[in-house]
Amino acid sequence: DTEVTQTPKHLVMGMTNKKSLKCEQHMGHRAMYWYKQKAKKPPELMFVYSYEKLSINESVPSRFSPECPNSSLLNLHLHALQPEDSALYLCASSPDRVEETQYFGPGTRLLVL
Amino acid sequence: AQSVTQPDIHITVSEGASLELRCNYSYGATPYLFWYVQSPGQGLQLLLKYFSGDTLVQGIKGFEAEFKRSQSSFNLRKPSVHWSDAAEYFCAVGARGGSYIPTFGRGTSLIVHP
Numbered sequence: 750d751t752e753v754t755q756t757p758k759h760l761v762m763g764m765t766n767k768k769s770l771k772c773e774q775h776m777g778h779r780a781m782y783w784y785k786q787k788a789k790k791p792p793e794l795m796f797v798y799s800y801e802k803l804s805i806n807e808s809v810p811s812r813f814s815p816e817c818p819n820s821s822l823l824n825l826h827l828h829a830l831q832p833e834d835s836a837l838y839l840c841a842s843s844p845d846r847v848e849e850t851q852y853f854g855p856g857t858r859l860l861v862l
Numbered sequence: 863a864q865s866v867t868q869p870d871i872h873i874t875v876s877e878g879a880s881l882e883l884r885c886n887y888s889y890g891a892t893p894y895l896f897w898y899v900q901s902p903g904q905g906l907q908l909l910l911k912y913f914s915g916d917t918l919v920q921g922i923k924g925f926e927a928e929f930k931r932s933q934s935s936f937n938l939r940k941p942s943v944h945w946s947d948a949a950e951y952f953c954a955v956g957a958r959g960g961s962y963i964p965t966f967g968r969g970t971s972l973i974v975h976p
Contacts, residue, residue, distance in 0.1 A: 753905075782963075791952055791966035792906070805963070839905055850896070851964070853905035 753854035755840050761860045764830060770857045772823040772840030781823040782851065783815060784839040792839055798823060799845075830861045864889040866955045868967035875943050876975045883938040883970050885927075885953035894956035895936040896964060897927055901949045909951075912936060923947070948974040 753774045762768050772781065780799050784792035797805035798817040812834075814826040823840055837856045843849040865888045875881055887893055894913055898906040910921025917929040927938045936953060950971050954964035 755905075789950075789969070789971075791969055794963060797963065837903075841906075850908060850911055853898075853907070855905040856903075858903065 753852050755854040755857050759858045763862055767828045770825040774842040778842035778844050780843045782841040783825050786837045832861050835861045864955045864957050864965050866953050866967040868970050870970045872971045874973040877945050878942050881940045881943045883951050885936045887934050887955040896954040897938045898952045899949050945974045
């Protein structure tokens with residue numbers, strides 16, 4: 750299995766909702782990442798987990814809450830989002846955090862109303 | 863800190879023509895270099911990468927890139943473009959040692975005319 754899967758593919762939520770994005774990989778990778786990508790822009794790094802511990806938080810607002818329950822799974826919990834948070838949310842993994850290639854999932858397209 | 867520049871926002875080519883997408887980086891040493899492709903609404907797919915060794919790197923889908931230290935460049939090439947190559951292309955640079963997390967360029971949108 751050489752892919753990163755993300756669910757759901759699409760998500761529409763109101764500003765008062767709570768929802769979660771899920772990312773899974775079964776490649777034995779020990780680093781996992783969340784990126785946010787707006788249209789026609791490059792991905793922006795949000796969080797990095799290394800060996801299931803949060804190692805980088807790029808000053809992301811607290812309405813985004815990451816969680817890494819085990820080495821294969823990464824969640825992003827969403828609460829009280831704003832319309833400007835609408836974007837494609839990409840998950841990626843790499844064998845380790847250092848000197849390794851990232852493998853990206855297909856993304857979750859999020860629309861906040 | 864490293865940075866990467868993709869000077870072309872859009873590139874238009876005819877199907878069957880050759881392609882070169884430009885990428886320039888700024889980093890004090892030899893970086894890690896990547897090219898990714900993203901089709902509309904999809905995730906990023908790695909085309910090729912340079913870590914060390916041969917400066918001409920072969921990738922998937924017939925793409926290649928050449929690392930030129932003297933020009934701080936890592937341009938992507940393909941001898942004959944197919945309509946399915948229309949997509950967004952991102953160059954990325956990672957720093958050796960410490961946090962290597964790659965920095966992405968702004969992307970180049972490739973349009974292919976029949």
